[in-house]
Amino acid sequence: MKNVIIVDYGMGNIKSLYNSLKFLGYNPVFYSEEKNINSNIYILPGVGAFNQAMKLIEEKKISNNLKNFVKNKNNLLLGICLGMQLFFEESSENLETTGLGMIKGKVKKLSDNKNHILPNVGWFETSIKNDQAFGYLKKFDKQKFYYVHSYIAEPIDKKNQVASSLYNGNNFCAMTVKNSNIIGTQFHPEKSSEIGLEFLDMLIKNSIN
C-alpha cells in the first residue's frame, strides 16, 4: 500500500482527503502525526484565508520541508484549492501575503464586480489542455468537478496552466503544474464523486515515475 502524506497544517478538510485516499487503496498519513513514515507523495489541502494558512505553515516550519521535498523530482507535491494557491508568490486576499513562491504568479479575487456572486460554488466543466505530458488526463477533459472558492491563481507562464474553467464568461486557472512534480487543482477531486476519485488516483499514479 502506497503511503500518502496529508500536510495538515490546520486548515482544510483533511478528513475528506483521508477518506478518499483510503477508499482508493492508499495509506494516508497525517504529516503532524507520523514523522517516521516515508512517502514520495505530499498533499497540501486548504480551505479558508491565504494569510492565515501561510501563518500556520510558517509557525509549524513546514515551508522549508516542502521546498526541499520538491527538489527531488521523484517526489510529488499535490495542492488542492487553497493548497494550490499557496504554491504561488503572493495573494491579495486580506493583506498582501507572501506564498511559498514555487510558481511564478499571484493569487487574486475571482471578480471585483459587486454583482457577481462569490464564492464560486458548484460543479463546473473543466477544460484540460491537450498536453503530451498529461495525456492520461485527457479523458477528464470537459468533465465537471466541484469548486468552492473566491480567489484564483494566475500563473505568469502559461506553461504552468494545464486546465481551466469559466466564471461569468472568463477563464481561470483550474489546474497548475510546475516541473512535473508540483501540481495543484483549484477544484476538489476528493469531493467530486467518482470522477474526482478517479482523477486523483490517475494523478498520483501517473504524474511522476
Added chain:
Amino acid sequence: MRTIARIDIKNQDVIKGINLEGLRKIGNPENIVKEYYLNGIDEILIIDSVASLYGRNNLFDLIKNITKEIFVPITLGGGIRSLKDIENALNSGADKVAINSKALEDPDFLSKAVSSFGESTILVNIEAKKISEERWEPYKFCGREKTNLNLIDWINTIQDKGCGEILLTSIDKEGTETGFDIDLITNVHEIIKKPLIVSGGCGNLNHIQEVKKRFKDVSVAVASVLHYKILKISEIKKLFL
C-alpha cells in the same frame, strides 16, 4: 446550479414532514444517503430536525460513517450552536455547517465562525414564513418560534456578518409538493450576494424548470421528490445539462 438532497433526520430515521411539522419515517439515513450519492446527487444536506428541541447533537457518528464512502460535499445543520459544534462537525467529515437559530439569537456568532473556519464552510439556513403580502419572517427552531424580524433585514445582516452560502427554506411550501415559493425567492433574489440554495415545495420537474428559468444561478434542495421516489436524480440533472 446544483441539485442538493435535503435529508432531515430524527434519531435513527430519515423523516419527512409538511410545513416543517410531522415526523413520518422514511428510512435508514446511511442507506438513503448512499443511494442518492450513487445516483449522482451533487451535494447532500443533512439536517438534525430535533437537535434544538432536545439540546443535543447526534449526527456526528452518521457523518463519520457516510464520509468513508461518499465523496460529494456534505453540509450538516441543526443544533450548531458553538464553535466547538462546528469543529466537531468538520472533524467528523462534514464540509460545511448550516446555522439558523444560533445566528438569529447572536448574529456575531457568524463572524466568529467565518474567521475561525473560513467563509465557504459557513452556510446560513433561513426558514421563512409569509406573514403578509410581500413580507416574510425568519423562524427559529425548525419553524417553531417567531423572531419578529423582517426577512430582508435578516438577509442583509447575515451577509454583513459573514456567510458562504444561503439556504432559503419556505415553511409555507415545504413538504407540500406544490412548487417552490416563487414569490419568496423573487422577493429576496435581488439583494442576495451569496450563492443561494432554495428549498421547500418541489413536487415535479416543472417546478425545478421554473426556478431555473426565472432565477440565474440558484441551486435547489429537494426532499419529498426523492424520499417518495417521485423523481429520479438523473431526470433532475438532465435539466441542467
Added chain:
Amino acid sequence: MSKNFSMFGLPEDVIFCSKCVMSNQRPRSVVEFKNSSNQKSGLTIDANSSICDACNYNETKKKIDWEKRESELIELLDKYRKTNGYDCLVPGSGGKDSAYTAHILKYKYGMNPLTVTWAPHSYTDIGWKNFDNWIKVGGLDNILFTPNGRVHSLLTKLAFKNLLHPFQPFIMGQKIIGPLIASKFNIPLIFYGENQAEYGNAAEENSNPKMDTKFFSQKNNSEIILGGEKLSSIIKNYDFNLNDFEPYIPPPLDDLNSKKIEQRFLGYYLKWDPQECYYYAAKNTGFRPNTERTEGSYSKYSSIDDKIDTFHYYLTFIKFGLGRASYDAAQEIRNEKITREEGVSLIKKYDNEFPKKYFTHFLEYIEMNEGDFSSTVDKFRSPHLWRKKNKEWKLLHQVY
C-alpha cells in the same frame, strides 16, 4: 383538609406510566351534562407493570386484523350508502381528525357525508382557514352551528368558576350537535374519528365501535347540569328560558332510537394515527399547521382552532398536573414518533407554559379580572398535587 387530599376523587398517590408520560391523574371522560361535583376517575396504571391502559390498548391495537376491520367498515357502509341524500354525518371542525374522517368516507369509500361543525368559542385565523379549506378544498357539504354567544359565554364562565373547566360547554355541544342535526335530517349514521378510549378511558370501550349513548342522550331534562349548576337554577338566576339551551340539551333517547341513530368511531375500523391524519389532511383538505408552536406544547398540528383552547389545557395542568405537552407527547410516544425520553424532555420544557397570547381575550370572554382568575385557579389546586412555597406554587409530582 389533609395534606394529601385529592380534590377530584383521583388517587392521592401520583403514579406515571412507564411507557408513555401519562399519570393516574388523567381523568376519564365524564357525561358532562351530569357533571356537578367534578368527581373523576383516573387513568388506570397496572400495579405490576406500571403500564397504563392506553399503552396496553396500544399494544392490542398492533395485533388487530385491520384488514378484517376494514371489511367490516365496507360492509357497514354498503348498508347505509345512498345515491341521493346524505347517508352519514361527520361532526368536526376541519381539524386533522375530522378532515381525515369526512374526506376518506367520501372519496375513498364513496359515502355522501354531511359535515357539521359546532363552532369554537373564538376562531383563530388558522382555525378558520383550515375549516374553510376543509369545505372548499376538501370538497364537502357543511353546516356550521354557532350557539348563542351570550348563553355560551355564560356557561363557559360558570364552568370555569364552578369546575375550572371552561371548555365544558364546548365539549357538551360538540357531543350533542351530531345527533341533533342527524335527527333533524334523518341521517342514521354518525361517524367520529377516534374513540377517546384510546387515550385511557375504560379499556373495554375500545372494543365497541359505537359511542355509549349516555354521552349524547338523556331521559329526563330536569337532571341536566350545565357549568356545574342545575339548568333550572340557571334559567331562574340569569333571566333565560329553556329555549335558549336547545344546543346543550341532549336529544331524548327514544327519539334517537326510533330513528335508529348511532354514533360510530372510524378509529375502530381504520388504524388511527393522529400524525398521519395530519399528513392526510395537509394533502387533501388544505390543512395547515399553526404558524408557531402552540403554547404549552411543542406541536403545531393539534387542536389549533379555538383561542380558548390553550386555557383548557393549562387548567388540566392545574387540576391534574398534566398540560398540553403531556397529552401531545403521550400520543406521539404511543404512535412511535418520539421516545419517552424525548417526551419527558418536551414536558419539562413546555408543560407549565402559561398561555399568554389569548389571556386578555379569555378574561374578557369570561368577564373576569386577572386577580379573580388567579384566585379561582388557586382554589382548584389539589393539595395532593400542589404546595405553596415562598409565594410560588410548586407541582409536587412531575414525570421527570
